[in-house]
Amino acid sequence: MPELPEVETVRAKLAPVLTGRRFESVTIDDPRLVRPYEPAEVAAELAGERVAAVERRGKYLIVRFESGRVLLIHLRMTGSLRHANGPPAEDPHRRAVIKLDNGSDVMYRDVRRFGTWLLLEPGELEPYLVRKLGDEPLDALFTAARLGERLAGRKAPIKAALLDQRTLAGMGNIYVDEALWRARIHPLRPAESIDRNELRRLHRGIRAALEAGIARQGSTLRDYALPDGASGSMQKEFKVYGRGGEPCDRCGTPIAKSRVGGRGTWFCPTCQPERGQAASSSSSRPSRSRRHSSV
DNA sequence: CTTTTTCCCTGGACGC
């Protein structure tokens, strides 16, 4: 399931392939991809456009054309883009194909058909993204204090708040669980109850989890693949996601599995205590000493 | 405004 690290990896691999190239022709096989627009019309509009840049914002892939138009791609759960020089392999899950002016093709495949392509006119992109997305977590202006502002007054579980793209852009179910483990924060903690020290840990945990994911070129569980077909390897580094019953890397306690906000949620019951309930609001004493005792 | 719920969509895992 492509989250920020996966989309960033795709962007990095696709940028040199697409930049400067012209879309010779586009075929859209699945009408759902561009709904509510007509597939044939969108395909015709895309034909002839030349790529100026390939960028990313949150989980969106942004293909900027020299005309000022933008193709905004969201891979959702199972979308992927594949670049090939030969004739594209037959694939029952192919949803669209872009023929480039150098003879190569970019195929879009998507098993579950949740992904979307949206063609935007010049000037439409920025307001669209502002409406939907919060801070870019790896951007310099995303700080622990800024995170605190976004969480203030929110009673929802911290996990739900982090999954909300308007809080922070790009976190999904995997990296939220990983970040909360790194920050040693229970996924059900009310977002507004996260104190200063915890905010610092969470800020670092978010960045560390995402950066690890990018360094490993994302996590391949089933459908995600790089544009050349290679797999990411972040799934080998998961601390909690999908590891129910396995020992926590920090303390050895079996990882617990629950459901938060309708999502499968994994955490370490020892490292990520629920605490902080009604009683002791335990002011932010710098409990700097007495960290964890490894294993 | 915030939060919760439902729905979309397919295929793999599992029970019988």
Add this chain to the structure above:
DNA sequence: TGCGTCCAGGGAAAAA
């Protein structure tokens, strides 16, 4: 072997 059921989950939209 085959069928039914559950699960995976990002985000839009509607409900609360």
